[in-house]
Amino acid sequence: MSETTINVQDLNLTRKDFVPGNEVRWCPGCGDYSVLANMQKTLPVMGVKKENYAFISGIGCSSRFPYYMDTYGFHSIHGRAPAIASGVKLANPDLAVWIITGDGDGFSIGGNHMIHALRRNIDMNIMLFNNRIYGLTKGQYSPTSQLGMKTKSSPFGSIDRPFNPSAIALGANATFIARALDVDAKGLQESIKRSQRHKGASFIEVYQNCIIFNDGEFGALENKATRPDNALFVVHGEPMIFGKEQDKGIIMKDNHPKVVTLGGDWTEQDLLVHDETNPIITNLLLEMTFDPKNPTPFGVLRAVDAPTYDGMLVDQIKEVTKINGKGTLEDLFYSGDVWEVK
Amino acid sequence: MAKKVISINEATIRFAGDSGDGMQLTGTRFTEATAIVGNDLKTIPNYPSEIRAPLGTLAGVSAFQLMFGSQRVFTPGDLPDTLVAMNPAALKVHLKDLKKGGTILANANAFTDKNLKMATWETNPLTDGSLDGYTVYSMEMSKLVGKALENSDLTSKGIERTKNMFALGVLFWMYNRPIEPTEEWLRKKFAKNPSIAEANITAMKTGFNYGETTEIFTTSYAVEKADLPKGKYRNITGNVAVAYGLVAAAEKAGKELFLGSYPITPASEILHTLSGLRNHGVKTFQAEDEIAGIASAIGASYAGDLAVTTTSGPGMALKTEAIGLAIITELPLVIVNVQRGGPSTGMPTKMEQSDLLQAVHGRNSDAQIPVIAAQDPADCFDCAFEAARVAMKYMTPVILLTDGYLGQGSGPWKIPDPKKLPKIEVHHPDSSARGEDGFMPYARDENETRPWAIPGTPGLEHRIGGLEKENITGMVSQDPENHQLMTDIRARKVENITKDIPPSEIHGDTKGKVLVLGWGSTHGAIHVAVDRARNKGQSVSQMHLRWVSPFPSDLKAICDNFDEILIPEVNSGQLAMLLKAELIRPIHQLNKVRGEPFRAFEIEEKINEILG
Ligand code: SF4
Numbered sequence: 001m002s003e004t005t006i007n008v009q010d011l012n013l014t015r016k017d018f019v020p021g022n023e024v025r026w027c028p029g030c031g032d033y034s035v036l037a038n039m040q041k042t043l044p045v046m047g048v049k050k051e052n053y054a055f056i057s058g059i060g061c062s063s064r065f066p067y068y069m070d071t072y073g074f075h076s077i078h079g080r081a082p083a084i085a086s087g088v089k090l091a092n093p094d095l096a097v098w099i100i101t102g103d104g105d106g107f108s109i110g111g112n113h114m115i116h117a118l119r120r121n122i123d124m125n126i127m128l129f130n131n132r133i134y135g136l137t138k139g140q141y142s143p144t145s146q147l148g149m150k151t152k153s154s155p156f157g158s159i160d161r162p163f164n165p166s167a168i169a170l171g172a173n174a175t176f177i178a179r180a181l182d183v184d185a186k187g188l189q190e191s192i193k194r195s196q197r198h199k200g201a202s203f204i205e206v207y208q209n210c211i212i213f214n215d216g217e218f219g220a221l222e223n224k225a226t227r228p229d230n231a232l233f234v235v236h237g238e239p240m241i242f243g244k245e246q247d248k249g250i251i252m253k254d255n256h257p258k259v260v261t262l263g264g265d266w267t268e269q270d271l272l273v274h275d276e277t278n279p280i281i282t283n284l285l286l287e288m289t290f291d292p293k294n295p296t297p298f299g300v301l302r303a304v305d306a307p308t309y310d311g312m313l314v315d316q317i318k319e320v321t322k323i324n325g326k327g328t329l330e331d332l333f334y335s336g337d338v339w340e341v342k
Numbered sequence: 343m344a345k346k347v348i349s350i351n352e353a354t355i356r357f358a359g360d361s362g363d364g365m366q367l368t369g370t371r372f373t374e375a376t377a378i379v380g381n382d383l384k385t386i387p388n389y390p391s392e393i394r395a396p397l398g399t400l401a402g403v404s405a406f407q408l409m410f411g412s413q414r415v416f417t418p419g420d421l422p423d424t425l426v427a428m429n430p431a432a433l434k435v436h437l438k439d440l441k442k443g444g445t446i447l448a449n450a451n452a453f454t455d456k457n458l459k460m461a462t463w464e465t466n467p468l469t470d471g472s473l474d475g476y477t478v479y480s481m482e483m484s485k486l487v488g489k490a491l492e493n494s495d496l497t498s499k500g501i502e503r504t505k506n507m508f509a510l511g512v513l514f515w516m517y518n519r520p521i522e523p524t525e526e527w528l529r530k531k532f533a534k535n536p537s538i539a540e541a542n543i544t545a546m547k548t549g550f551n552y553g554e555t556t557e558i559f560t561t562s563y564a565v566e567k568a569d570l571p572k573g574k575y576r577n578i579t580g581n582v583a584v585a586y587g588l589v590a591a592a593e594k595a596g597k598e599l600f601l602g603s604y605p606i607t608p609a610s611e612i613l614h615t616l617s618g619l620r621n622h623g624v625k626t627f628q629a630e631d632e633i634a635g636i637a638s639a640i641g642a643s644y645a646g647d648l649a650v651t652t653t654s655g656p657g658m659a660l661k662t663e664a665i666g667l668a669i670i671t672e673l674p675l676v677i678v679n680v681q682r683g684g685p686s687t688g689m690p691t692k693m694e695q696s697d698l699l700q701a702v703h704g705r706n707s708d709a710q711i712p713v714i715a716a717q718d719p720a721d722c723f724d725c726a727f728e729a730a731r732v733a734m735k736y737m738t739p740v741i742l743l744t745d746g747y748l749g750q751g752s753g754p755w756k757i758p759d760p761k762k763l764p765k766i767e768v769h770h771p772d773s774s775a776r777g778e779d780g781f782m783p784y785a786r787d788e789n790e791t792r793p794w795a796i797p798g799t800p801g802l803e804h805r806i807g808g809l810e811k812e813n814i815t816g817m818v819s820q821d822p823e824n825h826q827l828m829t830d831i832r833a834r835k836v837e838n839i840t841k842d843i844p845p846s847e848i849h850g851d852t853k854g855k856v857l858v859l860g861w862g863s864t865h866g867a868i869h870v871a872v873d874r875a876r877n878k879g880q881s882v883s884q885m886h887l888r889w890v891s892p893f894p895s896d897l898k899a900i901c902d903n904f905d906e907i908l909i910p911e912v913n914s915g916q917l918a919m920l921l922k923a924e925l926i927r928p929i930h931q932l933n934k935v936r937g938e939p940f941r942a943f944e945i946e947e948k949i950n951e952i953l954g
Contacts, residue, residue: 022817049800050800050803051797051798051799051800051801051802051803052797052798054645054797056641059808066805066807067805067807067818070803071803072797072798072803072804072805073803073804073805073806073807074641074644074671074805074806074807075805075806075807075808075809076637076640076667076807076808077637077663077664077666077667077808080633080634080637080664083602083629083630083633083634083637083638083641084637084638084640084641084644085641086627086629086634086638086641087600087602087627087637087638087639087640087641087642087643087644087645087647087649088641088642088644088645088797089641089645090600090625090627090638090642091598091600091625091641091642091643091644091645091646091647091649092645092646092796092797092798094798095645095797095798112630112631112634113630113633113634113637116629116630116634313625316620317620317621317623317625319620320620320621321620321621321623323621324621325621326621326622327619327621327622327623328760329589329590329593329760329763330760332586332589332619332622333576333586333757333758333760334574334576334757336374336576336577336578337374337377337378337523337576337577338574338575338576338757339377339378339380339574339575339576340573340574340575341380341567341570341571341572341573341574341575342572
């Protein structure tokens, strides 16, 4: 990471340092509040100076986020945050750059920028608030809305097949993919920390409830009581276990993930073990997302090392300068055939 | 028999051949040799729009024209004196432009039945007498290089490919140019493959000696050195000059240069040039699309780089929304549009000046932006430097308009002394800018510009964005009074730039009958036309706009001193439309949209028509 990390004690930052004076204007009960609070809680312990954070967003409810962070912030135009943030990071690699986007902003109008930012592996953090609806424009279906969903622009049910943002991130060869739930503080904080520490483009998909236009979209996941039986929190190197009693696990059967109950025929040894670095495992987890027979996976789904674009740019500048010498205007101007008029 | 050398003042040569015949390279080498001799010159390439049109077809003809002379040369010439035609298609396409009685150098070996048919010649023009009005040098170039290189280890195809060097050699002889620089250049270019270098050199020398010894050539021409201002010169294309101007501005401002760009004809050479300058600290980012090109540049500007995006018309259309963002966030940014024929994909390889209204007004809302236009390839350097300076001084995006003719055409550039280029003052506030109520990102200085506070500065954390902001505090605001105020301030900021525009120069008298008013790449053709008119005793002057938004403050007063105003433009009358609104008086227009620049005589004829 080109961002310099500093001893957390020396920085002496608290949550308050990241809270500006202005009023937060999301709908009461919106899932965005929890994400904001957890971001403000986590950043002080990252070892990054406050002035080195930059939050860049596009358009949508979640894209108001930078106004609610007392950091440098840029609320830009629809879909373009990853491209703007790329320029910010390349201009100043010392900055810890966060992109805040939504399912419409990041995967509809801005889909192209999203996949290329991930592919290039620019060291930035992309947080996608996936509420599977257009909130700011008051309730049209989004590219992640489920088939059949009735919205203002799909009164007879949506006939637009949705896609799975984290699977697209994997397809774009992202080096870090995590998924978290708006109401799960622990999972959010863990994702934010790991993402900020990751060298390269990080992608966090947050399942976020839009209480106004798509309340209950994440059903059993949102509820503390029913969540354990429906969510699988994966940990690198550990078997895939879930359930209120921690009694269920995932095995591989006929090339498909399958839920089994521990005790009886199955032991921990039979279960699949999570491996952040193995794209086959990540893909398998992502395939479980829409499968009602399987729990929905959360946690760090993928984390691999790869050279970053920003790092390679800095290195290339150094390398070429070493070989050719520091360029001067004189060298440049006289690089063609020169003649003199006396 | 000793051969005659005739001294002439100027000459215009057009090289034409199949896309694969290397005409651009041949033209460029002739240009370099001509520059070294000390002539003034201007060049213009003319490519087919297909990358590889079928061999020998009319669509596949590629051409390069230059005019050079012992006096100042302002255009690449109207009609060529000499046409090099490497095949029948090249002759077919370009013969109509050749001056009456002009000279044709043709490769006779390419005039086969098949090629003639493809070029729609019914009989061979080299032998059927149809070229009787011209001086024709029909040479068996392919055969001659074949013979000269029979012992080389090149394949017969490789040998055939050296025929352009033969043609170049003949021209070097005809116009008394040195062959040594090209020899040296070939050895460097083919350093890894010396046999190719030597074969090309042999072909060139064979051509030169062919001129020198064979009896078909009786005369060669000498063009004396031009009386250019003292100094060191090199030949430069407009696109390279833009790149250099930006690098120079960055250095003079103590900034790193960031280019966010997406490849597009005819602007890509700016991206190519800058991406080769890593040792100057230049960061180039080939974005996924035009929008990301400008968006990344806006991000880089926010973070404190001198940021630039480069494109052509269709790309400008895509960048429109982001330009509005740069305007409302009041961030410095240089947007270069190398204009081409449109609308839509239009004519990518042909020039046009038809994006003027798009540049000045083409955005949603009242969104003023300064627009500067370069007048010749060397001027692209100065305009790029100036665009960057103004962008940083006034905290605003600036559009620089050039076009395919300037971008890919070339002319001598008097190399400036880097030490004498003006320093560009840039101020980034530090933590002390934080007052009791916090930092005010939209506080205003005497030019009403806001501070360029960059991320990483402790205590100045603030938010900007596309939503309207309250003046001074930068808080999101939808207040009617504030929006009126901010809209007015944004307009005034652009208007303020008139303070930086020096008094306009008039070529000719400051009062008179006709003022020919132009902008951009029409400068040379207008200049020549005005000079010819003045030599005939006509009361005609020239004024050329560099800033087209805002207009210079002396514009109206100057126009008032002339009875008639003529605006020639390579569009359907866009500057005329703007000026009619500004000056409220009738304006004569001369418009054409044929994908090619004006020829001086076209403007001359229009002047005659006005003067009756
Ligand atoms: S519309 Fe939905 S997503 Fe937007 S602020 Fe309200 S609850 Fe949140």
